[in-house]
Amino acid sequence: MGQPGGGLSDGGALAPAASLTPESLKTAGGVCHRVKNDFQTIANILALGSAHARSPRDLAEAVEGRVVALSLGYTLVSETGQPPTLDRLAQEVLRRNLWKGPSHLRLARRLPPLVLSLRLCSPLSLWLHEIIGNALRHGLEQVSDPELLLEGSLDDDGLRLCVTDNGAGLPPGFALERDARLGLRLAMALAANDLRGGLELEDARPGLKATLRVPAGELARLAQELWW
Amino acid sequence: MVSLGVLLVEDEAVQALALEQALRDLGHRVLGLAGDGRQACELCRQLRPDLVLMDIGLPGMDGIEAARVMSLERPLPVVLITAHADRRFLERARRANVHSYLLKPVETAVLGPAMDLAHHNFTRESELRREVTDLRESLHARKVLARAQGLLMDQHHIGEQEALRRLREMAQVRGLELVQAAQEVLGAQQPLRPPRRG
Numbered sequence: 001m002g003q004p005g006g007g008l009s010d011g012g013a014l015a016p017a018a019s020l021t022p023e024s025l026k027t028a029g030g031v032c033h034r035v036k037n038d039f040q041t042i043a044n045i046l047a048l049g050s051a052h053a054r055s056p057r058d059l060a061e062a063v064e065g066r067v068v069a070l071s072l073g074y075t076l077v078s079e080t081g082q083p084p085t086l087d088r089l090a091q092e093v094l095r096r097n098l099w100k101g102p103s104h105l106r107l108a109r110r111l112p113p114l115v116l117s118l119r120l121c122s123p124l125s126l127w128l129h130e131i132i133g134n135a136l137r138h139g140l141e142q143v144s145d146p147e148l149l150l151e152g153s154l155d156d157d158g159l160r161l162c163v164t165d166n167g168a169g170l171p172p173g174f175a176l177e178r179d180a181r182l183g184l185r186l187a188m189a190l191a192a193n194d195l196r197g198g199l200e201l202e203d204a205r206p207g208l209k210a211t212l213r214v215p216a217g218e219l220a221r222l223a224q225e226l227w228w
Numbered sequence: 229m230v231s232l233g234v235l236l237v238e239d240e241a242v243q244a245l246a247l248e249q250a251l252r253d254l255g256h257r258v259l260g261l262a263g264d265g266r267q268a269c270e271l272c273r274q275l276r277p278d279l280v281l282m283d284i285g286l287p288g289m290d291g292i293e294a295a296r297v298m299s300l301e302r303p304l305p306v307v308l309i310t311a312h313a314d315r316r317f318l319e320r321a322r323r324a325n326v327h328s329y330l331l332k333p334v335e336t337a338v339l340g341p342a343m344d345l346a347h348h349n350f351t352r353e354s355e356l357r358r359e360v361t362d363l364r365e366s367l368h369a370r371k372v373l374a375r376a377q378g379l380l381m382d383q384h385h386i387g388e389q390e391a392l393r394r395l396r397e398m399a400q401v402r403g404l405e406l407v408q409a410a411q412e413v414l415g416a417q418q419p420l421r422p423p424r425r426g
Binding site for chain 2: 036037039040041043044045047048051123126185186189190192193194196221
């Protein structure tokens with residue numbers, strides 16, 4: 001008796017249907033691997049959120065934004081059928097975060113034409129989500145003429161990605177390692193662990209400039225994993 | 229539960245932060261965080277942690293190979309975490325002296341007892357290893373003594389007790405342990421004369 005997507009072999013065990021080629025099974029395996037990784041990341045985001053949240057509402061907000069950020073790469077691929085670019089991803093992260101900031105925000109993007117692999121897209125999306133979210137929610141809250149600039153460069157040294165605002169900047173005496181809360185800690189860890197680079201925060205007078213650096217070798221390594 | 233100094237080895241940022249949080253919640257101290265196998269071995273040398281909690285899938289040298297290198301340099305409890313319940317990984321993990329193997333996602337309620345047991349079993353293993361070494365040395369000493377006694381008995385046509393008495397006398401006169409005196413007898417293979425009396 002036939003089964004959708006499978007059939008019974010002579011021994012009675014379920015066997016893959018003839019229509020599933022080794023290539024399609026390999027692709028399905030790859031997709032499942034990514035789904036599994038993303039579910040694990042979501043479980044970890046929930047665990048981290050619940051350790052830091054003061055209320056269920058806090059927790060929901062902390063988790064929802066990050067899960068959406070994690071999904072953006074897939075959303076863009078499913079919409080266009082193409083691997084996303086850094087600029088398109090940044091645009092999408094901005095669109096999903098703008099409600100947190102002032103309504104009269106001036107935005108500018110000057111990003112290099114970088115096509116993103118899956119291994120680059122997820123950490124970059126989360127990094128942008130944390131940094132842009134912080135700028136909109138904390139940095140630009142009280143600013144009369146708020147501005148946010150996303151710029152970057154791609155050269156022999158690798159990728160440099162900067163998010164600059166003209167807001168309040170860091171509190172006096174702020175030390176990244178000591179005072180960073182969950183969002184900044186995540187951004188630091190993503191830069192150091194997933195992207196093998198670094199995060200710098202500098203006073204932009206006024207405002208704050210957050211710079212992510214991904215070394216060229218690491219960028220090349222992470223760019224290898226295809227989407228399909 | 230004992231508070232352990234832990235080296236955490238994980239290349240994925242969100243997973244690393246979640247594990248760091250779980251370790252703190254369990255009352256352990258995170259001494260360092262490494263993102264690949266080579267860095268993990270280097271930090272293990274520098275920080276001398278009580279336990280290593282390490283992902284298998286790491287760039288470059290994987291977690292099992294890193295555990296093998298660490299355990300060759302200084303045996304310590306290693307708990308591996310992985311997304312795959314793969315028999316080949318398990319076989320390699322066994323050979324690398326890994327003490328526990330947890331599947332992702334790792335819940336704090338599972339991590340705590342697994343670490344506690346790994347540390348406890350490692351401590352017990354170390355005690356047993358020391359006992360085995362002591363017993364081996366003692367057995368070796370007995371064998372050396374018996375062979376030296378036999379040699380003396382053959383050479384001098386004396387009894388077992390007399391051979392032992394002569395060995396004791398030799399050790400006393402020359403300021404040696406009994407087993408050292410026996411080794412000298414076997415090494416020299418020369419007739420052992422009874423010490424001269426005054």
